[in-house]
Amino acid sequence: xxxxLKIWRQKDSKAKGQMVDYKVTEISEHMSFLEMMDVLNExxxxxxxxxxxxxxxxxxxxxxxxxxxxxGEAHGPDRGITTCQxxxxxxxxxxxxxxxxxxxxxxxxIKDLVVDRMAFERIQQAGGYISVNTSGNTQDANNIPISKxxxxxxxxxxxCIGCGACVATCKNSSAMLFxxxxxxxxxxxxxxxxxxxxxxxxxxxxxxxxxxxNCTNTGACEVECPKGISLENIARMNREYxxxxxxx
Amino acid sequence: xxxxxxxxxxxIKDKWTDYKNKIDLVNPANKRHIDVIVVGTGLAGGSxxxxxxxxxxxxxxxxxxxxxxxxxSIAAQGGINAAKNYQGDGDxxxxxxxxxxxxxxxxxxxxxxxRLAEVSSNIIDQCVAQGVPFARDYGGLLDNRSFGGVLxxxxxxxxxxxxxxxxxxxxxxxxxxxxxxxxxxxxRHEMLDVVIVDGKARGIIxxxxxxxxIERHSAHAVVVGSGGYGNVYFLSTNAMGxxxxxxxxxxxxxxxxxxxxxxxxxPTCIPRSGDYQSKLTLMSESLRNDGRxxxxxxxxxVLAIREGRKKPTELSEDERDYYxxxxxxxxxxxxxxxxxxxxxxxxxxxxxxxxxxxxAVYLDFxxxxxxxxxxQAKIHNIENPSPAKIKExxxxxxxxxxxxxFQMYEKIIDxxxxxxxxxxxxxVHYTMGGVWVDYNLMTTIPGCYCIGEANFSDHxxxxxxxxxxxxxxxxxxxxxxxxxxxxxxxxxxxxKIPTDxxxxxxxxxxVTKRINFFVNNKGTKSVDYFHKKLGKVMxxxxxxxxxxxxxxxxxxxxxxxxxxxxxxxxxxxxxDEMNPELEKAGRVADFLELGxxxxxDALMRNESCGGHFREESAELDGPQKGExxxxxxxxxxxxxxxxxxxxxxxxxxxxxxxxxxxxLKQRSYK
Numbered sequence: 001x002x003x004x005l006k007i008w009r010q011k012d013s014k015a016k017g018q019m020v021d022y023k024v025t026e027i028s029e030h031m032s033f034l035e036m037m038d039v040l041n042e043x044x045x046x047x048x049x050x051x052x053x054x055x056x057x058x059x060x061x062x063x064x065x066x067x068x069x070x071x072g073e074a075h076g077p078d079r080g081i082t083t084c085q086x087x088x089x090x091x092x093x094x095x096x097x098x099x100x101x102x103x104x105x106x107x108x109x110i111k112d113l114v115v116d117r118m119a120f121e122r123i124q125q126a127g128g129y130i131s132v133n134t135s136g137n138t139q140d141a142n143n144i145p146i147s148k149x150x151x152x153x154x155x156x157x158x159x160c161i162g163c164g165a166c167v168a169t170c171k172n173s174s175a176m177l178f179x180x181x182x183x184x185x186x187x188x189x190x191x192x193x194x195x196x197x198x199x200x201x202x203x204x205x206x207x208x209x210x211x212x213x214n215c216t217n218t219g220a221c222e223v224e225c226p227k228g229i230s231l232e233n234i235a236r237m238n239r240e241y242x243x244x245x246x247x248x
Numbered sequence: 249x250x251x252x253x254x255x256x257x258x259x260i261k262d263k264w265t266d267y268k269n270k271i272d273l274v275n276p277a278n279k280r281h282i283d284v285i286v287v288g289t290g291l292a293g294g295s296x297x298x299x300x301x302x303x304x305x306x307x308x309x310x311x312x313x314x315x316x317x318x319x320x321s322i323a324a325q326g327g328i329n330a331a332k333n334y335q336g337d338g339d340x341x342x343x344x345x346x347x348x349x350x351x352x353x354x355x356x357x358x359x360x361x362x363r364l365a366e367v368s369s370n371i372i373d374q375c376v377a378q379g380v381p382f383a384r385d386y387g388g389l390l391d392n393r394s395f396g397g398v399l400x401x402x403x404x405x406x407x408x409x410x411x412x413x414x415x416x417x418x419x420x421x422x423x424x425x426x427x428x429x430x431x432x433x434x435x436r437h438e439m440l441d442v443v444i445v446d447g448k449a450r451g452i453i454x455x456x457x458x459x460x461x462i463e464r465h466s467a468h469a470v471v472v473g474s475g476g477y478g479n480v481y482f483l484s485t486n487a488m489g490x491x492x493x494x495x496x497x498x499x500x501x502x503x504x505x506x507x508x509x510x511x512x513x514x515p516t517c518i519p520r521s522g523d524y525q526s527k528l529t530l531m532s533e534s535l536r537n538d539g540r541x542x543x544x545x546x547x548x549x550v551l552a553i554r555e556g557r558k559k560p561t562e563l564s565e566d567e568r569d570y571y572x573x574x575x576x577x578x579x580x581x582x583x584x585x586x587x588x589x590x591x592x593x594x595x596x597x598x599x600x601x602x603x604x605x606x607x608a609v610y611l612d613f614x615x616x617x618x619x620x621x622x623x624q625a626k627i628h629n630i631e632n633p634s635p636a637k638i639k640e641x642x643x644x645x646x647x648x649x650x651x652x653x654f655q656m657y658e659k660i661i662d663x664x665x666x667x668x669x670x671x672x673x674x675x676v677h678y679t680m681g682g683v684w685v686d687y688n689l690m691t692t693i694p695g696c697y698c699i700g701e702a703n704f705s706d707h708x709x710x711x712x713x714x715x716x717x718x719x720x721x722x723x724x725x726x727x728x729x730x731x732x733x734x735x736x737x738x739x740x741x742x743x744k745i746p747t748d749x750x751x752x753x754x755x756x757x758x759v760t761k762r763i764n765f766f767v768n769n770k771g772t773k774s775v776d777y778f779h780k781k782l783g784k785v786m787x788x789x790x791x792x793x794x795x796x797x798x799x800x801x802x803x804x805x806x807x808x809x810x811x812x813x814x815x816x817x818x819x820x821x822x823x824d825e826m827n828p829e830l831e832k833a834g835r836v837a838d839f840l841e842l843g844x845x846x847x848x849d850a851l852m853r854n855e856s857c858g859g860h861f862r863e864e865s866a867e868l869d870g871p872q873k874g875e876x877x878x879x880x881x882x883x884x885x886x887x888x889x890x891x892x893x894x895x896x897x898x899x900x901x902x903x904x905x906x907x908x909x910x911x912l913k914q915r916s917y918k
Contacts, residue, residue, distance in 0.1 A: 111826045140373055
């Protein structure tokens with residue numbers, strides 16, 4: 001198929017960016033979206049132009065590196081997938097496709113479609129861990145029985161890949177699904193109880209400091225999340241936060 | 249230099265304990281005066297960085313991704329082995345040790361493997377304490393599953409995302425130390441050289457991938473945990489950015505590179521669909537438990553299927569060649585990875601591949617649907633069920649077991665694998681070879697360590713499923729933090745390593761020179777052009793089966809590609825900005841050298857072992873005719889290569905392998 005691409009080009013974090021049009025031809029419907037971008041870039045390199053910078057790595061939907069806003073949707077028009085898992089069969093010959101970076105005040109553009117997600121790192125550093133040192137004599141793993149239900153729920157929360165689609169898709173640029181998922185994983189496990197109150201307070205404080213917006217329950221984040229992280233995690237975080245602040 | 253593996257004396261089961269009791273330690277007050285650089289933040293690098301920082305060292309950690317959490321360990325699906333014997337099925341440290349040595353086709357170092365098996369239990373304890381949500385049973389205890397090539401259930405898992413959860417555990421431990429200031433994290437940085445001062449590794453030169461700035465970082469020791477070199481084939485299941493640059497740079501500065509030809513080619517991957525293909529996707533090995541692998545018996549059917557005139561489901565049983573069941577009646581579809589991969593290649597080379605590229609075989613679940621369906625009908629007291637009902641009942645069982653994999657397949661290939669058999673083909677997945685290390689995980693450069701997939705140490709010539717995660721975390725959490733202390737205890741009075749020395753000047757100058765070359769060369773061909781060309785030579789001549797003629801040609805062809813690369817490569821953009829093409833150019837330049845050494849190593853090793861199959865070394869007759877033949881008399885050694893300029897001039901050093909605790913046997917799956 002032949003396509004017109006409208007792509008955000010921005011030389012660096014300080015430069016003013018703009019949408020630029022490109023044409024690609026003979027795109028196979030079996031290609032992945034990023035392979036289509038590879039074709040474009042090879043074309044640009046061969047004609048002496050600068051290729052489009054975009055983040056990507058594992059190309060199997062688990063590393064969370066890829067981050068494109070395609071036709072107004074984080075990770076494009078398919079559900080439960082990342083940009084790298086999107087295939088060209090979702091598009092038609094002659095289509096015009098708009099490709100932008102994930103946009104949020106807390107995710108400044110580095111170059112073209114590459115954004116800086118260090119805010120997520122700092123939130124994790126504020127409390128996204130259990131304070132246990134490595135040693136050869138922690139208690140035996142089976143000394144901490146955990147109900148299957150709690151373990152499965154913690155696992156569902158822990159599958160977050162930290163891509164930032166929730167932020168990019170939210171009209172408030174809220175990071176509550178991301179933070180809620182991490183808070184929930186530990187809140188559901190006995191190992192996480194000891195530090196639960198401090199964790200949620202510190203992570204939420206850092207989230208606010210980074211300039212993410214608030215949650216107004218539109219649920220767009222859950223729809224766009226490639227891993228199907230549930231809104232329940234935001235509710236759980238709010239409960240945890242309330243009880244932590246009431247305890248003082 | 250003679251290779252000294254530094255394996256401690258004494259019975260194998262006491263070596264590690266005795267060793268730990270006798271090594272020198274660094275006092276906690278002195279640790280804060282010692283700096284350690286860790287390159288790579290996957291399971292090995294991430295766990296090492298966190299643990300070293302917990303101990304009190306000042307750690308500088310480097311990742312080319314924008315977060316340590318994105319290292320490619322994240323993509324591991326199946327699980328992690330540990331000799332816990334929670335299932336009471338007779339597992340033990342010895343059994344895990346034995347399985348790993350045998351699975352590696354007797355080409356690994358016994359003492360290292362035993363230690364790996366010994367610390368495996370600690371890994372599970374540690375990860376659970378960190379909050380890793382492993383799968384559990386209804387009693388609240390940890391669940392296990394079994395994996396290929398072993399007789400016990402010792403694999404711990406977190407859905408099909410075990411690598412992700414283990415890495416997030418190590419990442420959380422790192423975050424705690426980053427918050428305390430004990431780890432200084434350098435995201436979007438790439439190590440471009442190691443700096444040697446007075447014969448010791450004392451720092452690195454790194455490039456900030458956002459600004460292009462070249463930076464000097466000093467330390468008392470350098471740890472490389474940068475993963476494997478599977479992308480030398482261009483197409484592999486590795487991440488796009490996975491590269492050998494850090495490992496290759498230390499090789500060029502004196503670290504021997506061991507067994508580069510040991511590569512694992514995984515049998516169950518989604519086939520290529522065209523020349524634009526950028527990477528390959530693995531489907532879990534577990535599918536072979538219920539799928540039967542076949543190609544058509546008759547060439548007319550192959551052509552009809554390729555042209556869309558016939559559907560695979562239209563072929564009757566006697567028109568199908570279940571070639572694994574035919575060749576290996578005892579193990580059938582469950583032969584080890586290397587055997588299954590070679591058999592698929594043999595059929596496709598003979599022209600029986602079932603897709604347009606001719607490189608695909610069927611993995612068919614129809615008989616599993618029927619088997620499970622009949623069983624379910626019986627359980628639910630359904631009398632005389634129709635074939636459709638049986639299929640429906642059976643599909644539900646298969647869906648419960650592998651639903652997510654079937655869905656992933658459908659997303660990529662756009663065919664429903666419940667209705668038509670899956671197509672699979674082998675793909676490069678893991679590299680057992682790597683930087684040579686001694687028992688302390690130190691390379692032949694004093695103060696330079698190598699851990700995880702980047703080193704050669706534990707898997708011999710073939711790795712068993714669910715053992716890569718185990719090795720990465722064993723090295724990082726439980727081995728390196730001890731062994732490095734023994735070395736660093738000599739550095740308590742050294743003080744900070746200055747970065748304004750002539751050694752740093754020279755290293756930086758070389759790095760800058762190369763970068764400037766790339767952006768100024770203005771050649772005619774893109775980096776990918778050369779990478780794809782290299783990948784094709786590697787795959788055709790140093791892939792699943794190798795021979796002397798092909799390997800000799802491969803060496804010459806890779807050299808020619810390398811020469812053309814340095815003349816004709818074109819890198820757009822400048823050095824002082826984010827420039828992905830420039831990053832790729834440096835990595836491909838290193839692959840172009842590594843590939844030639846790989847072929848040289850494969851040529852030298854005139855035996856078949858594990859993932860390395862030499863056509864000249866096969867059984868000539870008898871029941872094993874055509875199968876791989878190991879040669880313990882001449883090749884029971886580790887091949888460690890010393891860099892001498894051109895890869896073809898590399899000098900071979902042998903570490904003879906002794907098997908005192910395990911008897912050497914030829915593998916048979918007939």
